[in-house]
Amino acid sequence: MSGDSTTCVTLTINGEERTLRVGRSTTLLDALREASYFSVKYGCGVGDCGVCTVLLDGQPVHSCQIRAADAAGREVTTVEGLEPVVKGVAGAADVAYLHPLQRAFVEVGAIQCGYCTPAQILVAKALLERNPDPTEREIREALSGVLCRCTGYVKIVQAVRLAAARMRGAEEPSFAPVEATLAPGQSPANVLGEFYRARPLDAPLPPLVISPPDLEAMHVVGQPDVKVDGVKLAVGRPVFTDDIKLEGMLYGALLTSPHAHARIRRIDPSRARALPGVRAVLTHHDVPRIKYASGGQSYPQPPPFDQVGLDDKVRHVGDRVAVVAADTPELARRALRLIDVEYEVLPHVLDAEEALSPGAPVIHDEVDTEGIYDAQRTIVHRIGADAGVSAAAWARVDHVFEGEYRTAQQQHANIEPHVCITTWDEDGRLVVRTSTQVPFHIRRMLSPLIGLPVKRIRVVKPRIGGGFGNKQELILEDLCAHLTIATGRPVQMIYTRHQEFTSSRSRHPPVMRFKIGVTDEQEVVATELELIGDTGAYGTHGLTVQMVAGQKALTLYNAPYSKFACDVVYTNKPTPGAFRGYGAMQCFFGLETLMAEIADRMGWDVVAFKRKNWIKLGEELLIAQALGEGREGFEQVIASSGLDQCVEVGLEAMRWYQKRGQRSSDPDGEAKGHIRHGIGMAVMLHGSGIAGLDMGSATIKMNDDGSFNLLVGATDIGTGSDTILAQIAGEVLGVPVDDFIVTSSDTDFTPFDKGAYASSTTYISGGAVRKAALDVAEQIKEHAASMLGLPGADGLHLRDRQVIASDGTSLTLAQVALSSLHQHDQHQIIASASHMSYTSPPPFAAQFVEVAVDIETGQFTVERVLMAVDAGRIINPITASGQVEGGLQQVLGFAHCEEMVYDQSGRLVNPRLGPYHIYKCNEMPELEVIFVQTDEPTGPFGAKSIAEISMDGIAPAIADAIHDATGVWLREVPFTPERVWRALQAL
Amino acid sequence: MNGYQSSLAGPAEAVRPWTVDADTSLQAVLDQPECHPLVCDSLTAVASWQIRVETPVRRALTSPRVAPRWVAALLALGASVTVSGGSGSREVELALLLESRAAGRVLALHIPPGGVGRRWGQACVARTPADEPIVLACAVVEMDGQTVQQARAALTGVWPQPVRLARAPSQLVGGGLDEASIQAVASALMQEVEPRDDYLGSAEYRRAMAGVLAWRALEQCLGGEGGGR
Known part of the structure; x- marks a missing residue:
């Protein structure tokens, strides 16, 4: 509640008249959560994300943008107010008794993390009350104000269609996954005709699961079971970290650096400490200087341990300066403004290549960090590995191709921000309730930072509102714990959306230089990759992301000779970390784009060229043993692969050879006007865990x-x-x-x-x-x-x-x-x-896209995406396809629009979800998912992984498609209109 | 290309100005059957349902960063506003209000009626179909037979202000509307704009797009009576 003067507001919430005491500026969001309507979520506080949506007099509004006082006398609906068909014990647990929208969301698989689900359901409710039979376009338009980072919106839209049909008493084609078992000798491409014909023309395609004839039938594995946590997420129960209120809980807030690089000459918290209601203010004078690495990885963590809880130096805008605990969030924020900090501003560097040049600022000049390769030159790590015999391989090469590629720093945009609550339990143990992907790593890493043994720390992971790697990191837990230790009281800390951009983690933006040697017989015999990895202000995942990048990129075509050379450098940017795709997707952009360019320049069929060279069943992963991932590598052999079949299916489904090379203004016409259509593809592999470690x-x-x-x-x-x-x-x-x-x-x-x-x-x-x-x-x-x-x-x-x-x-x-x-x-x-496991069996996939490019503006639209995946046996086709669809939304943003952009002083210019822009529901292309099952002998029931591979090929497939449409090759992601336009101008 | 440029068919035009109270939400504007297709189009795709419900006309007009597409459509349609001042209320052109050449609390918005000769078009470039445009051009031409009676084009993303009317289309008045005259306007407009660099696009790119998109918006006006193609 706000610290300003309070007033009583009477309003109707879910049909019940309630009188709430609120501050004049208290938002409806805060008032509702204070009144325990926890389905209403905080996501950004500025009306960009929509997860705070409630219905006000039946219309959707951002509750973060409405003052509670302005809702007086009005009717508010939250998801808690949706009536189950049957109340009581049955209605609380059984999906069949839920409101039709909630039921459909659970059954279709529209819920992943569930953080945005209440808002999506409320908007859908409002829509169906206005229009009981909306078109898909109308549904997408209505839902476009609620961002989802997990689902790609595919199943959300289908759930609304299904609920609408049920509420009208009409039939809706099932969106359940379709299974097709091949006859002996039958090609997977042969089942497509029947699959496509079986759907009404206007109905979207559900996931298709293709099984080889000899795949053993299962009873539970392979079934499209609904999520075990689906009901509680659909009805908005208080299951997330922030959904509890502890007696006497304080609210923490973090003061961050306004400078990209500075030394704190003086910091005076006295005025903040004097503010009534402020219970603790901690600076670097108050927190022990214990070195650590924040990446949540197994023991021993990769070096360097280059961070401390609070430092006397700041290394990026958004870096930690001080932390406050107060009785209310508003007081905590006021206290931050009362901390006097005198900075000595230092020269900074934002570009990784500039950081390597002589005279660049030294970002880590402290004496107590160990494990930096060359601190004076800002080189954190120098990585080198090769496999095969260089001279012999290059001697066989007839043609050498080189290309330099760059990808941008992408933010995870997990809709639930980082949030943590710490408290002492009755045994004097610290309980850390936190939104984390790595509770056991957090416990181990936190222990030395706060001076408690592991046995006195308990980490609880509630439901998580999306992570994607951003929560594979110790971000708030140590600060929150310090505040509980200092005050003896429970403390909650939650990042603002701005802090998510500037003070959490992001995707590494590398510079990649590929060199590929091929023979006239289309054989790739040598591949070299030089990579400059930008790890921002701190090392964290800087080593392992680049190692994965090299390992995956050099394994896909598994050339007889491969070489990886990498410098990981510090810059004064917010620190990148783990992000779904983890280096592989960046490098597949470079690799697959160059492979397509080679085929184009040599006049080869790009699919045949790739097929000749991609790693095959029974082959050893040559670079994996030499490179490893943070530790030594192990000998690994491909024991299952459906890549041939994935490509075969994709070619048939996309009518590849009918469309490729047309450069037409419409899919079946000739070039005219300013629109050109193109089709592109990429192949990829990923891993299933870290071999010999996980x-x-x-x-x-x-x-x-x-x-x-x-x-x-x-x-x-x-x-x-x-x-x-x-x-x-x-x-x-x-x-x-x-x-x-x-x-x-x-x-x-x-x-x-x-x-x-x-x-x-x-x-x-x-x-x-x-x-x-x-x-x-x-x-x-x-x-x-x-x-x-x-x-x-x-x-x-x-x-x-x-x-x-x-x-x-x-x-x-x-x-x-x-x-x-x-x-x-x-x-x-x-x-x-x-x-x-000492092996990490790769899932394989082929991704295809169709684009329409405006050759006068450079803007393009992705019109269709198809991903054919071999993830071994699919344990659950609903959740597996959800992983693919959600990944595609993220990677479309990576390829198309998402980019953290800085001004010259190192400030991020787009630290909001609106200007940053992630794909909304009403701009998603048609997405199709086809699983080509294989039986991985080392996996549980033949399963491999599915979580990350969807990220790996869209960027090069789009680059390939844009080239197919226009003749230009793009080498920098994202493909903004201006970048495409400039490439077209240079033709 | 869905979401990139309008392809609008105009219904029968109203005969009186359409007046909207400034407290009306953008969603209520959109829900009105009289809502001009150009206005409707500008309120969907980018602005969410929630924003439309929360945002009254007054706020959208006085903070044109809230709904720049919509404001551009209004400018091109020749909208005016009633503002209250020291000596009572008066009606002023919306353009004057946006240029800070008129002041006062906005009480109402007026969209003038169009005759059968009104034609319009809209074109924009954005990173993705539902992203805020980098540059947008919106054009309305009032024809009397084959002669242009009025021509207005509003653009976003090419001046320091979020939205502004361009002067260049006025050279169409009194003449015919054809590809040559449109090209001349587009070329003149590229000289008129004063774009700045930002993270979405450089000044050079924005200037080039102003020409391309103005040409497209006006070219849609060639499509015939009542609207674009």
């Missing part, structure tokens, strides 16, 4: 009724990993997902897992779940055998919540559970298991 664990415990607790350290950040892990366990134990109570993650109660990153959860954590389930299954069978008087468990199997003997006799799991717990050979059926 480890996950799971515990499964059987309950009296035959249900199970599934306790995982794996961190569901909206991806649906809780659901797919339950499916993996369910497949083994013969029970549906409904029979699992999934808990993730709490460092006190769930076993260790490295967290949600590196595309590892399905493969690594899923492997642990499968092992634990197999152990539990054996225990169940042994106990059942004893109950049945059988000599052993051989011949027993689990299916449909029963243990079934070969003679058909059976016991229910509930019978087994009750017996084991209460009656006979009493023991808890429980198992824990861990899993790690």
Whole structure:
């Protein structure tokens, strides 16, 4: 509540008259959350993101832009007010009893992190009340004011269509994934005709899952189960970090640097401390100088440890200066303005290549940072690796091609900002409730910074409103903890949207120079990549992002000789970190664009050229062993690949050879006017966890009724990993997902897992779940055998919540559970298991795009995107396709418009979601997802990863398509209208 | 290209000015059946439903960064406003208000009626279809037979002000509307604009786009009675 004078406001909230005491400037958002309507979310505070939307007299408004006082006498609707069809216990838990919109959102899979879901549902409600039968365009237009970073909006739109149809009593074509199993010898491309013909012309295409003829059928794995957390997210329950209020909780706020590079000569917090209601003000004088690296990675973290909690030097605009805890957020912000700071402004450098030049400012001149390769030249790391014999390879080369490529610094734009609440528990242990992807890493990393042993820290991860790598980092937890230690009280800290841009993390913007040698026979025999990695002000993920970049880029075509040379440099920009795609997507832009250019210049068919060279089944990943990822690499061999089939399917679906090379003003016409159409493609691979490093664990415990607790350290950040892990366990134990109570993650109660990153959860954590389930299954069978008087468990199997003997006799799991717990050979059926892997099997994919380019303005539109993916066996086609669709929204922004831009002083000029611009619902192209299943022998039930690969090929596919349309090659991302226009002018 | 340029068909024109109270929300403006297609088009795609509900006409006019496309459409349509001043209320051209040559609290917005000879067009360039335009041109031409009676073009992104009327189209008045005259206007307009660099586009690019987009907006006016193609 505001600190200004208060007034009472009476308004109707969800049909109930309420009188709220509010400040004159209190927003409706703050008033509603203060009154425990937690479905209404903070996302930006300036009306850009729309997640604070409520209905005011039936119309959608940003509650952050409306003063609570102005809502007096009016009717406010939040998602809490949507009436379930059946109230009470059933309505609270069963999707079938929800409001039709909420039900459709859950069933279609429109919910990932769920942070924007209440707002989307409310807007849809308002729309359907105005227009019960909206067109897809009208739905998209209505929803365009609520940003989603997870879903690509595909299933949100379908959910609204489905709900609208149900509410009208009409039929709506199902959007459930379509399965197609190939006959022996049948090409996956042959199933497309029937698939496309089966859909009405105006209906969007659901995901298509193609299975090879010999893929073993499953019962739970592969099913389009709804997310286990779907209902609570759809009804807006208080499940996110910020949705609790602790007694006596204080509000923290962070003072950040206005300078790109400066030394703090003097800092005086006395005026701030004197402000009534301010409980603590901490500066670098108050916080111990403990060096750390903020990237949430396994022990020992990669160097350098170049950060401290609060420093006497600032290295980018937005860097930490001081922190305050006060009784209200407004007081905390007022206190920040009362901290006197005297800066000695230092020269700064924003460009990575300039940072390497002689005389560039030294950004880390402190003496206590170890592990910087050359601090005086701002080089954090120098990485070099090669595989094969250079001289022999280059001697075979007939043609050498080189290209320099650049990509921009992209912000994650996770809609839930970083938020953390710290408090002491009754045992004097610090409880950290935080929006993180890496709870176990946070606990370990936090310990030395705050002087508490690990055993006195508990990290709880609630539901997470999107992370994408940005929350694979220690961002607020140490500061929040310091404030709790200083005050003895619970403290909440939440970033503003501006701070998300300037003080969290972003995508590394590299400069890449590729050199590829080919023979006249179209063989790639040598590939070299020189990379300058810009890690901003701090090292954090600077080493590993660039190593992944080199490893993935040089593995795709797996040339007999590969070489990677990289300097990672400091600049005075906000620090990049982990971001979905993690270096690979940047380098695939350069690699795939150059490969397409080579084919064009040589007159080769680009698909045939790539197919001849991409890594094949049974081949060793040559550079992987030499390069590794932060540690030594391991020998790895491709054990499954559906890349050939992905490309085959994509070519057929896109009618590639009919469209390629037309440069037409319309898809079937000739060039005229100022619009040119083009089609492009790229292929890619990624990884499944970090080989030899990532480890996950799971515990499964059987309950009296035959249900199970599934306790995982794996961190569901909206991806649906809780659901797919339950499916993996369910497949083994013969029970549906409904029979699992999934808990993730709490460092006190769930076993260790490295967290949600590196595309590892399905493969690594899923492997642990499968092992634990197999152990539990054996225990169940042994106990059942004893109950049945059988000599052993051989011949027993689990299916449909029963243990079934070969003679058909059976016991229910509930019978087994009750017996084991209460009656006979009493023991808890429980198992824990861990899993790690020395291989990281790559998923493969092909991405195709169609674009329309305005050759007079340089603006282009992406009209259609198709991604054909081999992610091994698909555990859940709804959540898997959701991963692809959401990734495509992010990478379209990366390729098209998203770019953090700085002025000369180092200030970000577009630190708002509006000017920065992420794709909205009403500008998404048609998205199609096709899974080409394979059976990865090392994966759980044949699964590989799906989380990141969707990021990897859109940028080069668009570059290829723009070239197809216009003849220009673009080498810098994003492809803004002016960049395209300038390239066209230079033709 | 969806969202890039208007392709508007005009309905039968109203015979009286359409007057909108300044407290009316942009959404209520959009919901009015009298809402001119050019105005409707300018209120969708970029401005969200929420913004339209929250934003009254007064705020959108006095803070043209809120809805620049809409303001440009109004300028091109020759809109005026009633403002209150020390000596009562008076009606002034919207352009004068935006240029700070008229002051006062906005009470109402008036969009003049168009005859059967009114034609219009709009073209813009943006990073993506639903992004705020980098440059936008909006043109309205009032024809009497084959002769241009009035011609107005409003542009965004090419002056320090978010939205301004261009002078160049006035050279069409009294003459015919054809490709040559449109090209002349577009060329003159490129000289008239004073763009600045920003993160969305350089001054050079914006100047070039002013010509391209003004040409396109006016070229849509060739499409025939009642509106663009």
